[in-house]
């Protein structure tokens with residue numbers, strides 16, 4: 001079976017984890033600090049490690065005091081966690097459709113949506129998602145956030161190594177959120193991080209991820225009620241080892257994306273993702289024409305021992321959101337199309353080019369059999 005994605009765990013990683021397990025120190029300590037330093041060197045901004053990408057998003061909104069009565073603008077085409085954390089803060093998620101080429105929030109539609117927002121909730125923040133590692137146009141997004149006085153949060157869960165004008169995703173807004181889930185480009189099992197520049201905000205996140213407890217003059221104080229969103233030492237050491245290899249992996253992903261493009265361009269009924277500068281290719285998702293059945297293609301590819309999948313979801317089509325906010329299926333048509341016609345192809349460093357040849361020739365062969 002050619003897998004959709006595969007974490008790379010070498011003996012170095014296994015030995016490093018072993019070492020931590022034998023040490024007996026398991027919770028947020030020196031390895032977490034060291035992992036944070038390495039991440040800081042890599043993306044160029046202060047970083048705090050947390051227990052997942054969702055924890056990163058939640059602690060970001062909590063630190064910015066997003067609450068009931070606030071409206072938060074975000075793309076409809078995303079993993080539900082992006083919207084769920086807004087809901088968990090009792091704020092109102094406001095969905096915005098995405099761009100057909102990059103799969104990212106459309107800045108024009110974002111501005112229109114803010115401009116035309118009727119309330120009663122008050123616009124407070126924007127969450128952009130660098131979907132599958134494609135950079136959002138952060139020049140435009142930052143202008144919009146500034147113009148309307150909104151906090152800017154980047155969901156960079158899939159976007160380690162992604163850059164916009166040479167600057168790393170996650171470092172443009174108030175807070176950037178990363179995930180180290182096995183499906184992402186480096187993994188710690190579960191894990192995540194926030195990038196944050198402002199000192200007060202960083203301090204708040206440090207408290208919030210650790211119950212709100214801090215040590216001052218040898219005494220433990222509870223400053224505010226917090227979560228337990230700490231990363232463990234054995235996760236951090238895994239992250240450190242993964243990060244050392246990441247530049248090579250990134251190059252390999254870019255190489256494979258170029259190879260897919262070469263093979264699949266001019267394939268009938270298949271639209272390829274746009275090659276934006278700074279793309280980190282966490283996922284390679286093509287879009288099937290409306291006359292092709294996504295599920296049939298996934299099934300036929302499985303018959304050929306190739307794992308493919310949908311790319312991401314449309315939040316407005318999910319039961320909870322659809323019911324609560326009375327969304328119709330026809331809202332956010334591009335997001336809907338990407339979720340219903342998107343096909344993620346195998347993509348991980350070390351994927352063999354002969355495997356890609358097989359994936360591409362199989363796709364070309366079966367596609368005409370999968371007409372709706």
Ligand SMILES: *Cc1c(COP(=O)(O)O)cnc(C)c1O
Nearest residue numbers: 052053054079081157179180181
């Ligand atoms: C994976 C992902 C998340 C959630 O990250 P976890 O570490 O699984 O909690 C959030 N947003 C996006 C866009 C993701 O792809």
